Amino acid sequence: MSYFAFVISVLMGVGSLSFAYAGEGFDLVARGLLVLGALWLFAGKQRWVWFSTIALLISVSLAGFGLWIELSSGWMISGALGALLAWDLTDFMRRLRFAPLMDDLRALERRHLTRLTIVTVVGVLLASIAMLVRVEFTFEWIMLLTLVAVLGVTQLVSWLRRR
Amino acid sequence: MSRTFLLILIIYALLLAGLATLHGDFVGLALPFIVYLLVGIWRSPEKLDLDVHRTISSERAVPEEDVVVRMDVTNRGADIEELLLEDGYSPALSVRDGSPRHLLSLKKGESFSWNYTVHGPRGGYAFEALKAEARDHFGLRLSSHQVPARSELFIFPPLTRLKYVTIRTRRTRVYSGTIPARLGGPGVEFFGLREYQPGDPPRWINWRASARHDETLYANEFQQERVADVALVLDGREKTNRFRDGRSLFEHSVLAAASLADAFLLQGNRVGLLHYGRYLDWTFPGYGKVQRERILQALAHAQTGGSPVFSGLEHIPVRFFPAHSLVVLVSPLGGDDLDTLIQLRARGYQIMVISPDPVAFELAYLPGAASVKLAARVVRMERNLLLKKLQRAGIQVLDWNVALPFDQVMKHRLGPPPPLFHAVGGRI
Helix, strand or coil, X not given: CHHHHHHHHHHHHHHHHHHHHHHCCCHXXXXXXXXXXXXXXXXXXHCCHHHHHHHHHHHXXXXXXXXXXXXXXXXXXXXXXXXXXXXXXXXXXXXHCCCCCCCCHHHHHHHHHHHHHHHHHHHHHHHHHHHHHCCCXXXXXXXXXXXXXXXXXXXXXXXXXXX | CCHHHHHHHHHHHHHHHHHHHCCCHHHHHHHHHHHHHHHHHHCCCCCCCEEEEEEECCCEECCCCCEEEXXXXXXXXXXXXXXXXXECCXXXXXXXXXXXXXXXXXXXCCEEEEEEEEECCCEEEEEEEEEEEEECCCCCCEEEEEEEEEEEEEXXXXXXXXXXXXXXXXXXCCCEEEEEEEEEEEEEEEEEEEECCCCCCHHHECHHHHHCCCCCCEXXXXXXXXXXXXXXXXECEHHHHECHHHCECHHHHHHHHHHHHHHHHHCCCEEEEEEECCCEEEEEEECHHHHHHHHHHHHHHCCCECCCXXXXXXXXXXXXXXXXXXXXXXXXCCHHHHHHHHHHHHCCCEEEEEEECHHHHHHCCCCCCHHHHHHHHHHHHHHHHHHHHHHHCCCEEEEECCCCCHHHHHHHHHCCCCHHHHHCCCCC
C-alpha cells in the first residue's frame, strides 16, 4: 500500500514539473526530471533512503525556479507536494522494515496515509487560497516576512548551537 | 541531516526566495511544507512513560533448549502514534520463533504483550532493558528511551547424571556420607572385631569369634562412611583445549565437571570448583543444592582463555583446598603438567585426573593419510607415557575418549563394584 502510494507520489511530483517545463519549451529540464523520477523509483526499490532527500531538494528547487520564470503555479505546487509525499513515504517504508511481519502493519499504513492525505488536502487548500488571493508584496508583507525570517534564522542558529 | 532541519531549511529558502523576488507564490509553495511540519511537531511524542515486565519461561535451561520470553508493556503516558519496541537480548542467543522487536501504536493506558523464543549455547545471559523509540506519524521527532527490565537466563552445561562415583580420600569430614573413612563404627562394610561393649546391638555379636574365647564376647565393627572434601579443577587453558578450525575439548571438560560436581554433591560431599584459565575463578566449597546451583552458574560462564601467567598448572592455589582432600582435575593435560601434579600428590592430596583424550578428538577430524597415522601414533605414545607416569606417582587417571558418553566411561571405571565383587569380599 505504501509503496503504491510512493510510486503515485513520485509520478505526480516529477510528472507535474516535467509537464509544466515541457509545455514552456524547456525540454532538456523536462527530460532531466523524467530521468530523476526513474532514478527515484529505482532508489525506492533499492531502499536508498538518502536519494529521496536529494530528489526532494531538486524538485523543490525546480518548482521554485518554475515559479520565478512564471510557469503555472498549480503544476509547481503539485510537483513540490508530490516530492514531499514521496520523501515522507520513503522514510515511512524504512521504518516499517524494522517491524516483523506479524505486526499489524496494515493498520499503521492506513493511519499514516490518512494523516498524510489530510495534511496534503489542507496544504493544497491553503496554497490555492494563497495563490488565488495573489498576495501582493506590500511594504507590510515584506516587513512581516523579514521579521519571520530573522526570527526563524535566530531560532535556527540557537538550535544548531544547542546540538 | 535531520528531517525537521531539512523541512525548516526548505521553508525558509522558499520564504527568502519570495522576499528576494517579491513573488507571493513562493509563500503558497511553502505552505504545504509548513502544514506538514506543524502537524508533525503538534503530534510529536511526549516523554515516554512505559511500564515493562519481562517473564522468562525458564531461567535455567540447557543448550539449544527453547526459552519463551514474554514481554508486557503498558503505556502510562500520552498516546504514542508510532512506537518501536526492541527487547535487548544477548547477541549470543538466537531467536527461534517470534520477534523481539515490534512496531505499533499505543494509546494511553493501553497494553501490548508478545512472546518470542530464544535458544543458545552454554552461558549466562542478561536481558538489560527494553529499547523504546516513539515518533509522530511523519517521523519528525524521536523520543528514545531505555526502559530497565533486568532478567537473567542461565544456560547450564548438559548434565549427565552419574549414579555413583567411587572415591577414596585420606581424610574425611565428621558428617556421615558414602565414602569409607577407614575408621571402625556404624556402617555397612565389615571393618574388624573388637570386644563387645554394653550398648552394642546384639546382632553385631560375632558368635564364631566369641565361641573361640572363654567369657568374652566379640562384636563386629563396620567401616564408617563419611563425606569428604572434593576440589574440582577445570582446566580452561587455551593451549590444552583449542584445536584446529576452532574445535575445542572444553565443552566436554565442562560437561564432565558438571556431572562430577552433581554426583559428588548428591553423595553429600563438600565440593568446590576452581576454573583455571585466563584467570582463577574459585567457587568456595559447600554442600547441597545451593552449592550445585553455584557451581553450575560458574560453569555456565566458564570460557577458555590464554594467559602467560597461567600457561602451566603450577599456579594452582593449593591453599584453597583443604589438606588431604581429593583434587579432581578435568584437563586434556599437557606434557609440562606432570611435575605440578606430582608435587600436588607429594603434598598429600589425593589426585584424580579426568582427561578428555585430545589425540582421539583431533584424529577424528583429520584425513586418514599414512603420515597422519604415524604422527598420531607418536603423539599417542607420548600421551600414554605421560598417563603411565602419573599413575606411577599414585594419581588416579581416567583417559576419556570423548566419542564415548561420559557416564558410560565413568560407570565402567568409577562406578559401584558389581554385587559379585562384594560377595567375594573384594576391596577396591
